[in-house]
Amino acid sequence: MGVSTISPPGPATARRSAGIAGLLAAALTLTVGHLVAAIIDPDASPFIALGGAVVDATPTWLKDFAASTFGTADKAVLFLCMALVAAALAYGIGLLAVKRPTAAAIAVVVLAGVCGVAAMGRAGTGMLAWLPALVGAGAGVIALRAMVETLNGPREDTGDELDEPSRDAGGPDRRSFMRSATVVGVVAVASAVTGVIVSAARSTASRARDLLQLPAPAVPAPPLPDGVASATEGVEPFVTPNDDFYRIDTALIVPDVDPAAWTVRVHGLVENEVELNLDDLLARDLIETHVTLTCVSNPVGGDLIGNALWLGLPIREVLAEAVPLPEADMVLSRSIDGFTASTPIEVLTDDRDAIFAVGMNGEPLPTEHGFPVRMVVPGLYGYVSATKWVVELEVTRFADATAYWTDRGWSERGPIKTASRISVPRPSAHVSAGDVAVGGAAWAQHRGIAKVELQVDEGPWEEATLAAEATVDTWRQWSWTWTDAQPGQHTLRSRAYDPDGVQTSTVEGVIPDGATGWHTIYVYVD
Structure with a gap:
């Protein structure tokens, strides 16, 4: 009976293992850095500090694109993009570490240095803002070297020929690599969890907010008038939760x-x-x-x-x-x-x-x-x-x-421009033929809304019914009935009037002082 063997891993498997080592080392670098920051200075977290520097350095047009495309999810998208770039760099450093471990270690230190400099440049950070990035880099270099050594160094001969070989002579020791990779992964997860716990324990704002008792206003706001909300079902509430x-x-x-x-x-x-x-x-x-x-x-x-x-x-x-x-x-x-x-x-x-x-x-x-x-x-x-x-x-x-x-590049003064929005129906919505309820909001803060008009396709402009006005500093909701809507695709437009006249129809982007144009949507009548 022959001795069972495992085929030695090929070059592709070895490269993949090296890339995984780079990813795990990067994860450890960031999580250890974040844990140290949670202990000494939360604003000095390497990933957060680098993200802040990226935000500050991002061109205006790209920030505009992110805000208009992703809205309040723009930060999540930024973190995702940064994570993808960091993962690509980490994978490359892992590949480099197999052949040139010193160069790979230098690359880790350089990247950590960039994070440390970014942390030192953040408002409110202290004299030790560089320390989380440095400690994280040290942990990452040690972890990367430990994992790569299992992919490079020869296995000691035990003399036991019945042992199932985990690598050929001079090749990767897959068992040792898996053990070291598992240890690094567990430490990275533990560091991340501990960092979250420490951050939560150190947070003063949330606890203090829960305990804060606000005084009664000396000048309460007047009660909202009846009919301040749009009569159209589905329009956002007048007061935003x-x-x-x-x-x-x-x-x-x-x-x-x-x-x-x-x-x-x-x-x-x-x-x-x-x-x-x-x-x-x-x-x-x-x-x-x-x-x-x-x-x-x-x-x-x-x-x-x-x-x-x-x-x-x-x-x-x-x-x-x-x-x-x-x-x-x-x-x-x-x-x-x-x-x-x-x-x-x-x-x-x-x-x-x-x-x-x-x-x-x-x-x-x-x-x-x-x-x-x-x-x-x-x-x-x-x-x-x-x-x-x-x-x-x-x-x-x-x-x-x-x-x-x-x-x-934005304007130094930013008065809000008169605008209107169709909230119901939503763009590309399908509605039933006949009478269609339309509603939305218009705003011209500190001037007030005098009138809102709607247009279907290229037809005449028709005046909407304005909801009651709370103050000139709030939006004003409106409703309108599109009578006898016929099947097919149609265009709806809205425009608002302030005391000085109608909002401009000129289409401009948000840079440098706010977007303009009439809100236009397409709907399908079935």
Whole structure:
């Protein structure tokens, strides 16, 4: 009877094993780095730091494409793309390690160095921001070398010819490789799980938010009038639930702000510097106000818009205490994560309800929407006004300072443009012949909506029925009946009027100051 043997693995199998080694080593590098960051400085997580650097370096046109195409999922798409690129690099480094282990180790260190530099450049990180990337790289290099050695080195002869060989002389030791790969995989998973647990344990924002009791407003919002919602079934609610409110910002991870340590500082071209902590703010006379916010990246007919009941302190009161100098024409607000926005000072000092918001729809701000304090400014796109996790207002001039998005080609002033949207029926929907219910919303924050009209194909424009107006700072819903719709494909268009006239029909993209054009959809009548 002959001795059973296993055919030695071929070159393709060996290369695949090397690539897997690279992937596992990369996973360990990132998870160990994230665990160390969770312990010493969460903002220094290598993958998060690199993601932030990628966001900052991404061309404006690509950011516009991501926001308009993926909406609030843009960050998830970014992480997926980064993960795919990282996986490709890791696989290549694993292949390199078989023949040139030193070069592969250098490549790991260089990539970790890039992550470390990115972490050191993030706002709010400390002096040890480089350490997570360094520790992660060390773990990755050790793991990669241990796995590759099982693919390279000769197996010691035990003299037992009956042992089933796991590799031919000088070839890969598959058993040893599987053992080392399993160990690396288990350690990577354990590091990831531990990092999540440590991050959750260290989080102060979520616990503090759950305990925060908001004061009653000194000036409550007027009750919503009857008939403020569209009469058409299926149109979005007038007040957007917090969980459904859009979120577009530059933070890849939600900042964990300790409300007990939070302050906002007002300085610059002022006679008096002012600094408030959260207790100071909550002790003031707060107001309630319904305000609709819109993202400048919202395409015509898009859903990057939401309406909420906000609770906060009027910013004009704080600026009045600071006493801006006559030459000041802009306020540069800064988030704890380094984001900045440039807001015309007159918008923050007039009678509109521009506030430091602490509440949203009757509860403390959700952490992803700026807890403990954010800015809400009626009439301006968010990129020049709606700073979340706000910690600083610098009173300055447009001629002397620029903000995050204006540095990337967007307009320095961002008044919201008059727009309308058909919400029902949805684009490409199939509806039954006869009378068809149509509904949607229009907005011209701080000016108000005077009229909405609908057109079918190239027919006459017909006036829709406007829902009741809450304030000029909120969207206004509408309804309309398309009578006697005939079978076939049809085009529906909507346009809105503000007190100055009809919204423009000129089609423009979102760059540099917001999209324009009439919302147009195609529907099928069966």
